Amino acid sequence: MPREKNRKLMGMWMLILRTACLKRRKKWWFVVNGVPVHYSIREHALISGLNCKDYPKDGDNIGSFDFVQRQFKRKNKIFLSDVEKKLKTMLACEDRLHMAVLYLLGSIIKMKAKVPSAIEPFILRIVDDLEVCKSYTWGRYTFEHCSDEIHKLLMSLKGEVKEKVSLTFPAFIILLEILAFEAVDALKVRYREDFRSSHGCPRMCQKSFKDTGMKGYPITDINETLGETKEICSILEPTADEERLLDCIWDENFPVDYPDAVAEGMTTHLNAGGSIFWENLYERDVSARVVEEVAVEAEEVEEEPSNVQRVKPRNVLPPRDIFRELKKLMDVGFSHSHKMMKVIDEKVSLIGEKVKVLEYDVKNLQKEKKRLGRTYFEDFGYNYGYMGGDDSMRSGPVDVDTGMGSGHVDVDTGIGSRAVDGDVEMGSREADGDAKWVKQLILLQLRLLRLSLLHHKLLRLSLLHHKLLRLSLLQHKLLRLSLLHH
Template sequence: MEVIIINLPPKLWFGEEVYRIGGKIEARCNYKETVDTLNGILSDRELNWFIEHPQFSHIFHMKQEEYRKHMGVWLLLHRTAKTMMLDECWFIVNGIPIRYSVREHALITGLSCGPLPDNYDRKSSRCDFIKKHFGGTSKIDFLTVKKKLEAMTEEGEGDDRLKIAVLYFLTSVIAGKRKQTTKIDDFLVNIVDDLPLCRRFPWGSYTFKNCVAKIRNYVENQKGIPNPSFCFEGFYLGLERLAFESIPSLKNSHLKDVAEANNACPRMCKSHFVDYDLRGFPLERIYNHLGETKEIQSILEPEADEQHLVANIVETLIMLTEELPGMLL
């Protein structure tokens, strides 16, 4: 692994005066609704495709929490560091850097983070399977896919209903759009015709790339004053957990271990957020437990039973140095 040492610019995207400003994050990763829908529609044979999927299986056996816990995301977004790195993000909490790279994403989510195929998202014509079920329409959106799925039966369809179910899963969990009437990317529309490819495709790298783009787009467009409302499109469960995995005081106070979890599972399956009276944790609660702690993991290291989650990741490890206290890794 190549190691590069660079200086992290001390300037952040936001000043300390906005750290305690909360807001509303709308998430478009509707995994609970999706799992409930598929469990209610699909046959055992079709469900087994998801349950036995080496990546998507984790979405099905993690705790299906009713409400998302977004305040850990606000904590990090407001502390995003300005760097020249386009393939990872750094956040500075109490003077300590926290990295969000493809490795952290893999450890938390269990999605495959191997190299993306060249030109995987190139423009292409609609496959015969899509033409069969959606005709010649130029726009296929989430609502159209859901309606199609609900109208289909397994009998006489072969794997067609399963393929539509996979498309429904991808467009509601992996790559949900802000508006359900927004056109689905052609790449997602076409890939479902090849179920073996859907199984081996590096969905972790795909979702991480999109997540970093959303973070960068947010911080660059706010001009130092955070918008109190933010819609996070796509899969962001890794970012949602990052603060709680990196800061022991938050992990101990906000996460609860899942006793029956498989040791080979990713971290989002090994724990869940503790129950709370409100839908989510208030930002003030997060800060009360954060305090001034410097006990923070800058880089998540895989434990012995997690090595397989990062085995196929090729990256350049960039070490950050800076004059800020505690910035030496």
């Protein structure tokens, strides 16, 4: 089953607010654009794939309180927060699996209202036996809970939805969320997409809701998509694979409900291949979604003189045209922002490539710096053997008679001519080496300066990119406010 980040409740509310007033409590009809949509335990089983057959005969004696007594030291007043806290602290063991099942049943299958309330005793007992949990008729259990909540909600509304009233529906509502998008083709095409699943999976696992960037789908968008369409499926038709699934999880003779001639006649007519459409309900449904102009009472003003000529305003657009023009301007702004962001992304990537090249050059220069520092004196022709007394490294041949080198030695100064020449040569080489080193150092500093400039440009582009993102978010919020105002 696809994992949805947020609930999509407006489709469910769209159906519940169009509930037909009938006597039955186990089979519901929602009239959308003049076309009835059926919701019974059959549709519940088709969408969920849960076991919707009759309860076991010994249902009142299922399970025991041994598990909850062992873990919580009590049999009642166990809240979902207690289960969650216990589950986080438990180590891997068999009781931890029981605790996870208890959390699943208490938070999803038997969902409570926003106000914290204790978990039902039946749920606390059945988690003691996991095999019974697997085979239990959770489909019928959740359907009856949903039916009871629909009835309570309709009784509390009394045919009118009042302003500033918070409506809650504490039940397994995933199936009612999906029903609207399965019955109305226009909603299915716009808001649903295929999900990876096998052919034997129920419908809630075959498709997922499309991501629109918002938490849910506004009721205005759903009404706009609904429009004046009459392509609505009154009774969901199962495929061949779904027929085999229904044979295993659904009993056609269940449940027994209040007799209602109108509901029975509608079901018989639709099962025979007929269709139902009420023109008057269709017109009421469509007209109720039109934004009516609110009449503003004129203020009392002094009468104008008879010689004053009234001038009618020119080029005044109606509210709908103003909204369309605003939407066009917003679209143009969005497209311009996207183009600018694309250009900035290209420049950032180009600068990134240049930075990589410069970093490579800097590494090479650092290696060259180390090499020059290591061979500085070797390049200037120093005779390390002569200075250290090694005969094999002396620069000239040795006279056999005198034991001295062949270089001429001045008697007055004691300095040989070869030594004087070596000093001159060493000085020139030292000057050349210093010039080469200074040149390399200047080139290195210039490249580092270029790298710093490029880094500065990259930071400026990043700031500009951030500002464009903020501008896009502000434009998006303005568009949402315009939609809400409309």
